[in-house]
Amino acid sequence: MEKISNRNFLIILAFVVGIIGGLAAALLKSLTHFIASTLQDDIEWHFKYSFYFVLPLIGILLSVLYVRKFLRGKKFEHGVTPIIYAISRKSSKIEPHNIYSQIITSAITVGFGGSAGLEAPIAYSGAAIGSNTARFFGLQYKELTMLLACGAAAGISGAFNSPIAGVVFAIEILLPEFSIPVFIPLLISAALASVVSKLLYSEPLFHTTVSDWEVGALFFYFLLAALVGLYTIYFAKLSTAVKNWFGKISNPYKKVWISGIALGGMILVFPALYGEGYLTIQQILDGRFDAIVKNSLFSDYKNIGWVVVCYTVLTLFAKSFASLFTLNGGGNGGVFGPSLVMGGLLGFAFAYGVNQFGVVQLNVPNFVMAGMAAALAGIMHAPLTGMFLIAEITGGYTLMVPLMLVASIAYLINRSVLKHSIYTKVLAESGDLLSYEDKDRTVLSMMKLRYVLETNFVVLRPEQTPAERTSDIIHSKRNIFPVVNDKGVLLGILYSERLFSILLGEEEGREKPFEQLVQQPNDIIRDTENMEVVMAKMNRDDIWILPVLDTDGKYLGFVSKSSVFNKYRALLARQGNYLA
Structure with a gap:
């Protein structure tokens, strides 16, 4: 039996995501309609004013209670912005609970009269379906992002019964840079979602007789x-x-x-x-x-x-x-x-x-x-x-x-x-x-400091001397040594050139403790700073390597331009292949 190609496997998953996305859209519309009709049917409109006054408040309260009681410890957001953020900063990973929690909370909110739309929640739910389907099969960022977009397109398509709008939404909002092959999975997911949604919930959003324009x-x-x-x-x-x-x-x-x-x-x-x-x-x-x-x-x-x-x-x-x-x-x-x-x-x-x-x-x-x-x-x-x-x-x-x-x-x-x-x-x-207008800044924003942090340095103690650590200094593959006290606080740094000079007798200090020889780095990096700030500090004084400290001044490691450039090239390659 021949092994299925990656492209064909993605198309199969696009079918799956489209069908599930259509089911989710039909479920959301049906649930919202059921709540709204249950609360309003058979009530004389004059008496609905009192219900209108309290029902939206109840809906919002129930939504908040659901999030706080049933999603404890889990982050809950709404709208399309978190989907874009997931693509930009979270490797297109969306928490699984969004598949159902978006449907439940939005149906309650809007069904009880909240003045909002169902389209963003179903797009979020669809995106979560696509993202987690890809994660289940261990797919990479490129395929994961594609299926996330397929899910969002399926959600919009199912909500409006409008497959073309679903595809265009995914491309305009979620995939500003795309290539023609991306259309195929998107078209499949959006079309299937529209079919499934129409079979389960056939009531059109709007219907009108359109006359030609003048x-x-x-x-x-x-x-x-x-x-x-x-x-x-x-x-x-x-x-x-x-x-x-x-x-x-x-x-x-x-x-x-x-x-x-x-x-x-x-x-x-x-x-x-x-x-x-x-x-x-x-x-x-x-x-x-x-x-x-x-x-x-x-x-x-x-x-x-x-x-x-x-x-x-x-x-x-x-x-x-x-x-x-x-x-x-x-x-x-x-x-x-x-x-x-x-x-x-x-x-x-x-x-x-x-x-x-x-x-x-x-x-x-x-x-x-x-x-x-x-x-x-x-x-x-x-x-x-x-x-x-x-x-x-x-x-x-x-x-x-x-x-x-x-x-x-x-x-x-x-x-x-x-x-x-x-x-x-x-x-x-x-x-x-x-x-995509500023790719350098974009790639840097995608980079996390912990991924370029280097820790394989020989750590020197302030009370020790060069004579005591001769072997470690000579055999170290690094040319910089952090001096750290017993509380983990960085006191300063020493370069191999000076230490070799001391060990060879060219400079006094062989028996001096490191705390007397230490020098301060040109700058430091906090672990909370983003990579744009890191590169700005390095470029300001043309520095190749800087120590990284936490908020308490404790030593964590170093970040070098070499590690940043290597990660930059990897991310740039990933971004170049992104939906290519």
Whole structure:
């Protein structure tokens, strides 16, 4: 029997990851729908306000309790950022519990009304499926990263029933540098996930009858793209501000109460904020333009056009706060879904508002879809994902030209102000982002100090003399000797040239203790410093080797440029082969 090739084995695993990813997506959607319908069905909408006020708080609390009680000692994160971090800094390894914990916590959060999306959790769960499948078979970084991306693509594909968007998402967000062979496993995983998800949960995300776009409306598409681009900049800055504010609160249950009560209050005034918000967008796509006001406290004014427009704008800004409060308060979800809703609301408010003037009549559903694509492109820095996703989930391929324009313009506007997306900003600031624009810095950021630490040095004691350690000094393969006391603290260093000079009688000191001969190094390296700092210290005085100490000043070893360069070449080769 012939041995299966590595390429064919990866394709088989892509099949497996795609099927499991589709099952996970169907499970998440079904579980969320079951929770939401159980809590809301058969309740008169007037009485739902009281439930809207408390249910999101309960959902966030249950999510926090699950993490703290069932995932003790395990790190739990949400969103797409940790997936990118895993590729950049953790050799694409994701903890196995994310396969199920992402599904459980996000279903609870969103099912109980948390204003977040399910797409980021299912992408995270899918990425964990791919990563751990590769680890189970002992695959290397290159294959591990590929299957991680396959899992994420499968998750997005299964969540939206949109295989093309799943593939494009994996390439744009997770694999900025890729080659054509990568497409094959991604296509297989995304396609199978879509099939499995559709078989188990056939309800489409959106459905609409798309009419062709008019060339005369092109100016208004440009205008909408500019508005959405500016809004995405606002949302990114707001996201940072809210995250920093919640970061100052140390008690997790205090975060739950603050976010839960605030979210309940917002939903009381703006019922469209409850859950993902896709139902409101679907009603607008169906032509029920008063739906956003109809079931609110302002339902008596649903027939006044400008009231609908103003209320939609207020809902749009409230949605940004609601989603960020949900995520930073302890709930699990992502900004993928809220981005679609916010873009759709802005597209609706724009087109419906223009129509109120009576000068032109814009096709409102078309602008809703264009707004969704533009928002996704700007917030995620993923114009292709925004374009193909909206085209797939709405069947609106006839709108491809407007979608291409609005996605590109919104992205360019956001990119002109914000270099990094909402997913990569934190990683870029901490130096943990895998960047292909500055490969030297990227490779250094991937390198860990402990991997280049050298410890095979002859350690000298301060009370000893060169005469006592003659044999060790002569037979040492190193030309530098650390002088360390009995507490492990580095007192200084001695070079072999000076020690040989003393032993040969060219210099006095044969019977002197090392503590009298020791000299201080040009600099030291702390074990907490990253490799960029290490290389900066070495290059500053053209130093080839430096001692490494812990925070208490205890000697750990040395790091040399030779070891750094060797590791650099290995990582560069790995990065060059990364998905080649």
